[in-house]
Amino acid sequence: MRELARAELERARRRTAALTDCLDEAGLTAQHSPLMSPLVWDLAHVANQEDFWLVRQAGGRPGVRPDIDHLYDAFRHPRADRPALPLLTPGQARDYGARVRDLALEVLENSDPDDPGAGPLLRDAFVFGMIAQHEQQHDETMLATHQLRTGEPVLHAPAPPPAPAGAAALPREVLVPGGPFTMGTDTDPWALDNERPAHTVELPAFWLDTVPVTNAAYQEFIAAGGYRDPRWWHPRGWAHKEHAGLEAPQFWLRDSSGWLRRRFGRTEPLPPEEPVLHVCWYEADAYARWAGRRLPTEAEWEKAARHDPATGRSRRHPWGDTPPGPDHANLGQRHLQPAPAGSFPAGAAPSGARQLLGDVWEWTSSDFLPYPGFAAFPYREYSEVFFGSEYKVLRGGAFGVAPVACRSTFRNWDYPIRRQIFAGFRTARDASGTDA
Numbered sequence: 001m002r003e004l005a006r007a008e009l010e011r012a013r014r015r016t017a018a019l020t021d022c023l024d025e026a027g028l029t030a031q032h033s034p035l036m037s038p039l040v041w042d043l044a045h046v047a048n049q050e051d052f053w054l055v056r057q058a059g060g061r062p063g064v065r066p067d068i069d070h071l072y073d074a075f076r077h078p079r080a081d082r083p084a085l086p087l088l089t090p091g092q093a094r095d096y097g098a099r100v101r102d103l104a105l106e107v108l109e110n111s112d113p114d115d116p117g118a119g120p121l122l123r124d125a126f127v128f129g130m131i132a133q134h135e136q137q138h139d140e141t142m143l144a145t146h147q148l149r150t151g152e153p154v155l156h157a158p159a160p161p162p163a164p165a166g167a168a169a170l171p172r173e174v175l176v177p178g179g180p181f182t183m184g185t186d187t188d189p190w191a192l193d194n195e196r197p198a199h200t201v202e203l204p205a206f207w208l209d210t211v212p213v214t215n216a217a218y219q220e221f222i223a224a225g226g227y228r229d230p231r232w233w234h235p236r237g238w239a240h241k242e243h244a245g246l247e248a249p250q251f252w253l254r255d256s257s258g259w260l261r262r263r264f265g266r267t268e269p270l271p272p273e274e275p276v277l278h279v280c281w282y283e284a285d286a287y288a289r290w291a292g293r294r295l296p297t298e299a300e301w302e303k304a305a306r307h308d309p310a311t312g313r314s315r316r317h318p319w320g321d322t323p324p325g326p327d328h329a330n331l332g333q334r335h336l337q338p339a340p341a342g343s344f345p346a347g348a349a350p351s352g353a354r355q356l357l358g359d360v361w362e363w364t365s366s367d368f369l370p371y372p373g374f375a376a377f378p379y380r381e382y383s384e385v386f387f388g389s390e391y392k393v394l395r396g397g398a399f400g401v402a403p404v405a406c407r408s409t410f411r412n413w414d415y416p417i418r419r420q421i422f423a424g425f426r427t428a429r430d431a432s433g434t435d436a
Contacts, residue, residue, distance in 0.1 A: 001113035001189070005128035006105065008404045012135035013101065015333065015402070016046060019142045020090070022154040028090045032149040034080040035420055041072070042142050044088045046135040047097035048072040050104055057378075058127045059107035064100050075381060104131075121378060129190035129404070130378075136402035143333065143400045144420050146264055147251070153265035160330055160339035163273060167342025170210050174352040175435060176300070178205035181307040182314040183299055184371050185409045194383035195409040197373045201299045205435060208296055208304050209426035211341040211354050212362065213287065216272035218279075219259065221287045222248055232289040237282025240417050250278040250419040264336055273340040275360045275424045281392045281416035284363040284425035293427035298366035298393045298411070300428060305349050305356040305395070305408040316407055318349035318356050324403045329358030333400050338424070353426075357406055360424030361394040368393050368413035386413060398422035 020028060020043050028040040037045075048069065056063040070076060071085050088096060112118060113125035121127040146155055179202065185191045186198040227247050230238045240246075252270065253260040259270040279287075288294050296304070306314040315321060319328055328347035330339045338359040348354045356362075368391040376384045391413040397406035400422055414421055 001125040002108060002111075005108055005113070005125040005132065008132035009101070009104070009108075009128060009135075011404070012046075012132050012139065012402070013097070015139045016043065016097075016135060016142075019139055019146065019155075025090050027149070027151075029083075029087075030149075031080075031083045032145050033420070035418075036141070036145040036148060037079045037082045038087070039142055039145055040090050040093055041082045041085075041087055042138045042145075043090065044068075044093035044096060045072040045074070046138050047093065047100045049134055050097075050131050051100045053121075053127055053131055053378075054104035054107055055100060058111070058121050059103065061103065061107070064103065065096060075385075104128075124189035126189060127378070130192070133190065133192070133402075133405040136405045139333075139402070140398070140400045140405075140422075144422065148420055149265075151265060155264050155336060157334065157336045160335040160337065160343065163340035163342045164345055166345075167340065170342050170354070171352075172210065173207040173429075174210050174304070175431060176203075176206055176208055176304045176307075176351050177309055178203060178431070179309075181303045183302050183409075185316075188316065188407065188409065190404070191407070191409055192382065193375065193377045194368075194370065194411050196375075197371060199372050201303070203299060203303055205431035206296070206300055206428050207431055207435070208300065208351065208353055208428045210352060212275035212338075212360055212424045212426045213284075214272065214341045215259075215270050215274055215276050218249065218276040218287060219270075219272070221290050224290065226286060226290050229290075232286040234282055234285055237280075237286060237416070240280075240282055244417075246280075246283070249276060249283065252278075271337075271340070275338045275341055275355070277338060277360055277398075277422060277424050278419050279363075279423060279425070280419045281363045283419075284423075285365070288425070288427040291427060293429045295363060295365040295425060296428035298364045298395060301356075301362065301364050301395045302408060304351045304353050308350045310350070314408075315350075316409075317347075318353070318408060319347050324357065324406065329355070329397075329406075330399045331358045331397065331401055331403050331406055333402075335399055338399055356396050357408065358397055358401070359399055360396070361398045361401075361412055361422055362396045363423055363425040364393045364395055366393045367391065368411070390415065392416050394421075394423055 183201045184198045251262045261270045367389045394412040
């Protein structure tokens with residue numbers, strides 16, 4: 001576990017550098033959207049969390065800069081207010097991060113993650129995995145900031161491969177049989193508190209889209225007047241759509257030739273075969289109603305992704321327990337866009353659904369709530385303070401999610417109006433008695 005922890009910490013830091021070294025000081029200190037922090041805030045925040053948890057809590061050392069904790073407390077300062085704070089400069093933030101990392105690796109080297117008597121922070125190198133996931137989550141947030149910024153492209157990556165043979169012939173939906181399954185986990189050493197504990201959930205049979213809803217399918221909703229018909233919208237969603245003037249997913253543009261999109265500084269034709277991206281929960285819910293379907297519950301999504309009816313067990317990933325590889329899923333910012341629908345047959349779940357991990361976060365119908373027996377660890381502010389009906393759960397992980405922070409039990413959540421996140425969806429419907 002020590003070598004894995006070291007590798008994941010270093011992988012996260014390389015990605016942080018790639019997302020920040022590509023911009024000058026003005027680009028790092030500017031606020032590109034009131035929804036997002038200046039990138040320099042994120043750069044120092046990940047170092048500050050590492051300072052607190054790895055150097056001080058795990059290592060029992062005084063820490064590098066406890067005097068700046070208040071500046072990088074995400075609960076103390078809303079994102080819109082952070083540019084006015086006396087933040088570290090980009091150079092100072094990088095130096096701070098380097099000093100913290102040196103000490104954190106010393107702590108890791110002097111700990112024994114395999115010691116069964118180690119405390120819960122150090123056992124299985126949990127706290128190091130937590131911090132690696134935290135930095136990668138902020139890297140995804142910084143990637144969203146890059147999507148919101150204006151100016152010339154500074155990020156580059158190859159396009160994903162075309163859809164494999166037979167993708168167009170996949171069935172529209174797959175049947176997930178009814179019955180019990182194990183939701184959540186007690187055994188994944190780096191699973192976060194909201195993924196625990198494992199518990200049995202009984203579900204009736206249901207049908208689920210084989211692949212996420214595509215741009216082409218979503219264009220049909222627009223062309224059919226979906227944004228003009230309140231029948232399909234949740235009342236709060238219709239009010240938000242009217243207030244915000246929503247007419248299409250964020251970053252979509254239309255000219256005489258058809259639909260275009262803006263993607264990391266590039267304007268390009270909208271690929272019809274890609275999963276739709278940058279829709280809020282209300283848009284996803286409206287599409288599902290228009291299509292005569294619904295969004296899956298969080299439990300349905302997880303059963304479709306994990307449950308193996310042949311063995312009765314729940315897998316770590318749709319394809320099994322092995323780590324994600326390039327044949328399984330579009331993860332880790334390897335590409336800067338989703339892969340075409342039907343990609344990654346090697347990553348298919350036992351249900352037959354594809355692309356449940358990677359490509360786009362998928363909205364579910366569920367509120368973000370604790371599992372039975374939930375216990376906050378190691379701090380309430382990671383999950384517990386967000387529980388309630390204010391947030392909707394997303395599952396699966398987008399193309400910008402790192403494998404270390406992506407598994408079939410991982411839970412994301414956000415406000416139902418958010419569109420800057422890399423979110424799409426798939427739809428579901430109840431199965432009839434003869435189907436089950």
